[in-house]
Amino acid sequence: MLQQTQVKTVLPYFRNFLLHFPSLESLSKSNERKVLKLWEGLGYYRRARNLLATSKIIVKEHFSKLPKKIIDIKKLPGIGDYTANALLAFIHNQPTIAIDGNVKRVFSRIVNKSENKIDFNKLIDTNKKSLFRTKRHSDFVEALMEFGALVCKPKQPECFICNIKTTCGYFKSDKKFKQVKKIQPKEKNYNVFCYIHKKTNKIALTKKHDLGFLNKFYLPLIEEATTKNKIKNWNFHSNFKNSISNKKLNINLYYKFSLKLPLQSEWFSLKGNNEFIPSFTKKIFKQILNIN
Numbered sequence: 001m002l003q004q005t006q007v008k009t010v011l012p013y014f015r016n017f018l019l020h021f022p023s024l025e026s027l028s029k030s031n032e033r034k035v036l037k038l039w040e041g042l043g044y045y046r047r048a049r050n051l052l053a054t055s056k057i058i059v060k061e062h063f064s065k066l067p068k069k070i071i072d073i074k075k076l077p078g079i080g081d082y083t084a085n086a087l088l089a090f091i092h093n094q095p096t097i098a099i100d101g102n103v104k105r106v107f108s109r110i111v112n113k114s115e116n117k118i119d120f121n122k123l124i125d126t127n128k129k130s131l132f133r134t135k136r137h138s139d140f141v142e143a144l145m146e147f148g149a150l151v152c153k154p155k156q157p158e159c160f161i162c163n164i165k166t167t168c169g170y171f172k173s174d175k176k177f178k179q180v181k182k183i184q185p186k187e188k189n190y191n192v193f194c195y196i197h198k199k200t201n202k203i204a205l206t207k208k209h210d211l212g213f214l215n216k217f218y219l220p221l222i223e224e225a226t227t228k229n230k231i232k233n234w235n236f237h238s239n240f241k242n243s244i245s246n247k248k249l250n251i252n253l254y255y256k257f258s259l260k261l262p263l264q265s266e267w268f269s270l271k272g273n274n275e276f277i278p279s280f281t282k283k284i285f286k287q288i289l290n291i292n
């Protein structure tokens with residue numbers, strides 16, 4: 001849940017999730033519909049699907065215990081280098097470092113070099129004797145993350161209270177390196193078409209669309225906009241911006257009243273229902289709820 005999401009946002013979801021699934025076994029017996037419903041509003045839904053799939057694999061193939069080898073952990077759905085190393089340290093207290101944005105920034109400042117000029121795995125391997133002096137590997141990984149978030153912060157690092165400033169290249173150097181700016185994702189234009197059944201206050205949603213990052217989720221009809229002209233035979237409602245995962249969307253929202261359900265769609269009440277509906281679709285619900 002914490003991938004790309006702040007702790008304060010996650011907490012209520014996490015607590016509620018544990019109430020429903022107090023153990024790995026209980027999660028492994030559940031289904032996607034239930035898990036997604038509990039995840040509703042948190043975004044990055046692939047995490048929920050992967051978590052469910054992973055719980056089933058661990059229970060069935062690993063006797064409900066996380067494997068101890070990184071190669072086996074990385075075979076679990078959605079687990080890459082970062083998560084695998086974090087798990088190895090947190091669960092098995094193994095000497096390893098989970099390299100995230102915070103850790104990269106800290107190391108690059110210590111050696112006073114731009115991140116893209118550092119081979120982080122090599123750097124860790126070369127310095128493993130001094131890095132892994134502690135036996136508390138789990139605490140060390142967490143401390144590094146916190147240090148990056150609270151002391152060696154992205155914009156104004158707290159160098160004067162930092163306890164490693166005497167050995168930090170960035171602090172000591174008159175020639176401080178300049179960080180390469182990250183390339184921001186380009187905004188894409190989409191047209192969203194809402195068929196509305198006025199009498200019952202329902203909207204047509206479909207899972208058949210080309211938005212890979214919302215694959216298998218209910219959306220109104222949506223297509224990439226190829227022209228800036230307004231679309232004929234549709235009522236233009238509004239324009240709004242939305243971010244999903246790391247994608248930036250510029251949405252033109254259209255609607256029309258209809259008694260007929262478009263192909264491969266289903267009617268959904270605009271006032272709420274038991275199906276899992278992604279936040280993006282809910283945002284559209286809010287916008288068109290009071291159309292007359």
Ligand code: SF4
Pocket residue numbers: 106109110151152153157158159160162163164165168169170171
């Ligand atoms: S001295 Fe400053 S730049 Fe160096 S590690 Fe500490 S906080 Fe970061």
